[in-house]
Amino acid sequence: xPELPEVETVRRGLERWCLNQxxxxxxxxxxxxxxxRSLSAITEVSGxxxxxxxxxxxxxxxxxxxxxxxxxxLGMSGQFRIQPFGAVDEKHLRARFSLSKxxxxxxxxxxxxxxxxxxxxxxxxxxxxxxxxxxxxxxFDRRATVKKFQSKRSEVKRVLLDQSVMSGVGNIYADExxxxxxxxxQSIAAELSSRKIGQLIDSAESVMSQALLExxxxxxxxxxxxxxxxxxxxxxxxxxxxxxxxxxxxxxxIRRIVFGGRxxxxxxxxxxx
DNA sequence: ACTAGCACCTGATCGC
DNA sequence: TGCGATCAGGTGCTAG
Numbered sequence: 001x002p003e004l005p006e007v008e009t010v011r012r013g014l015e016r017w018c019l020n021q022x023x024x025x026x027x028x029x030x031x032x033x034x035x036x037r038s039l040s041a042i043t044e045v046s047g048x049x050x051x052x053x054x055x056x057x058x059x060x061x062x063x064x065x066x067x068x069x070x071x072x073x074l075g076m077s078g079q080f081r082i083q084p085f086g087a088v089d090e091k092h093l094r095a096r097f098s099l100s101k102x103x104x105x106x107x108x109x110x111x112x113x114x115x116x117x118x119x120x121x122x123x124x125x126x127x128x129x130x131x132x133x134x135x136x137x138x139x140f141d142r143r144a145t146v147k148k149f150q151s152k153r154s155e156v157k158r159v160l161l162d163q164s165v166m167s168g169v170g171n172i173y174a175d176e177x178x179x180x181x182x183x184x185x186q187s188i189a190a191e192l193s194s195r196k197i198g199q200l201i202d203s204a205e206s207v208m209s210q211a212l213l214e215x216x217x218x219x220x221x222x223x224x225x226x227x228x229x230x231x232x233x234x235x236x237x238x239x240x241x242x243x244x245x246x247x248x249x250x251x252x253x254i255r256r257i258v259f260g261g262r263x264x265x266x267x268x269x270x271x272x273x
Numbered sequence: 274a275c276t277a278g279c280a281c282c283t284g285a286t287c288g289c
Numbered sequence: 290t291g292c293g294a295t296c297a298g299g300t301g302c303t304a305g
Contacts, residue, residue: 075299154277
């Protein structure tokens with residue numbers, strides 16, 4: 001569920017509340033909350049101090065005063081919450097970290113999210129090394145990304161969602177970016193001009209930056225920041241979830257189609273194949 | 274090597 | 290009121 005703007009909102013909240021805090025105790029509460037590729041149990045971070053909170057695409061990690069990091073992915077429904085000691089346990093509480101004055105909690109209804117211990121290599125956890133830099137990363141290479149898009153014979157929306165090409169974009173912002181760039185989601189990526197792919201990248205950057213300013217998109221309580229508050233970007237969506245509603249540009253009705261097992265929303269008039 | 278499809282979960286909602 | 294079908298913002302494994 002959470003895409004780059006939502007994960008970045010969470011990262012900033014964690015930075016504000018957890019930086020330079022010592023982790024006194026860790027309590028894992030669900031077996032699926034630990035990624036099977038984790039180097040060891042997450043209780044390993046007991047006694048460590050949080051030195052930095054980093055992100056690449058939708059992956060977050062806590063850098064510690066140790067040679068490894070605590071990596072987190074929110075999956076579809078993961079949340080981090082800062083709570084006072086003794087607050088009632090949330091229904092889907094999956095792990096508890098005791099800091100000096102507060103508890104950091106990992107909550108996840110659908111259990112697609114996870115935590116893991118992962119070695120750092122050049123500042124990036126091994127578990128994240130196959131993920132391409134995202135649009136807000138200074139390592140993001142625009143020309144190389146355009147080339148990668150052009151090397152793919154599949155539908156451009158699938159490529160947008162491929163985290164090894166460019167990370168951070170999920171189903172909502174993919175539809176929004178394609179709408180803004182006036183590209184049909186089923187266009188073959190390799191058949192698009194460099195200029196068109198450039199427009200798509202620009203659109204993804206502007207839509208996600210705007211969403212970030214509004215604290216992200218949320219339809220329900222499954223996405224919130226570390227204080228349990230929702231974002232406001234839902235009001236600004238032009239394609240996602242707007243099936244049968246008029247396109248803001250041309251008033252044709254937005255269509256929803258399913259491919260790759262998920263919904264795609266687009267304007268049949270502005271976004272032609 | 275690349276691509277497409279499905280599996281992994283829980284819960285909300287909708288139609289009958 | 291109850292039940293089954295469908296849907297949900299992600300990733301990763303596997304079969305072709």
